[in-house]
Amino acid sequence: EVQFTINLGDITDRKNSDLEVIKQHLSQLNHKIYHLTGNHDYKDITNNSVLYKQLDMPSEYYSFKKGDWVFIMLxxxxxxxxxxxxxxPKENEWNRMQEQIKQIKGKYAYEWNGGISEKQMKWLDRLLKKCEKKGLSVLIFSHHPLYPxxxxxxxxxxxxxxxxxxxxCVKAAFSGHHHAGAFGYYKNIPLITLEGMVETENQNAYAIVEISQDHLLVKGQGRASSYSFKLSRQ
Structure with a gap:
């Protein structure tokens, strides 16, 4: 009886043709599904807009609003x-990111990782500024973990x-990609990396998020971890 579902990416693994079978199963949910892409979803894809259309995404990154909450899909x-x-031009941005990671001796410049463009970063900043001004609360979603x-x-x-x-206004962030899962606080923002279901054939991994006036409850199912956070006033 959830209001909607969010897919954090990698809904396919080996080939794009598997997507239709998966979408048939997802159609049984009888409610809206908001999708993000993952690195595996780009297999067999030469035109990114085709993938976004297959997943009914309004754009490659977007947001939607439910009551006083805004959900930002990076x-x-x-x-x-x-x-x-x-x-x-995005290739030039990728090269700059690789060089920056090298300079700080980072260990995450792998071919399975990606980032967001300067354009998307400015879009995010403008949207958060607007949410802050209007007194709205925000949850962030991304495929790749942001922290730790x-x-x-x-x-x-x-x-x-x-x-x-x-x-x-940012109350928490949710990510996928790292199948083992992870958790950390960055300046009081809880960042949750949900466990993946791909390596556990006989055990599921998903979470139900419940938002109340003063709490955010993440109820992990199967191998997914659970969390509870008190929501601070803006």
């Missing part, structure tokens, strides 16, 4: 070696969390 695959950026750093972090995750931390 695309951390936007700047990635697998996301058809060769020969485009690991081999699976977003290429410019540090810059993203610095932007998030400027706004008290």
């Amino acid at each position: 695309n951390t695959n936007e700047i990635a070696s697998y996301a058809n950026i060769a020969g485009t 750093q690991s081999d699976f972090s977003a290429l410019n995750g540090n810059e993203i969390v610095d932007t998030l931390s400027k706004y008290s």
Whole structure:
């Protein structure tokens, strides 16, 4: 009886043709599904807009509103070696990210990781500023974890969390990609990486999020962890 479902990406693994079978199963949910792409979803894709259309995404990154809450769907695959950026200005951004990671001796410049563009970062900052001004609460969603750093972090995750931390309207962030799961606080913002179901054939992994006036409850199912956070006033 959830109001909607959010897919954090990698809904397919080996090939794009598997997507239709998966969508048939998801159609049994009888409510809206908001999708993000993951690095595996780009297999067999040469035109990214085709993938976004298959997943009924309004854009490669977007937001939606439910009551006093805004849900921001970041695309951390936007700047990635697998996301058809060769020969485009985004390839230059990818090269700069690689160099920056090298300079700080980061260990997450892997081919399975990606980041967000300068354009998307500005969009995020403008949207958060608007939410803060209107007294709205925000949840952030991304495929790649933003924090704590690991081999699976977003290429410019540090810059993203610095932007998030400027706004008290941001209550939590959810990510996928790192199948083992992870958790950390960045300047009082809880960042949850949900466990993946892909390696556990006989055990599920998903979470139901309940939002009340003063609490955010994450009820992990199967191998997914559970969390409870008190919501601070803005």
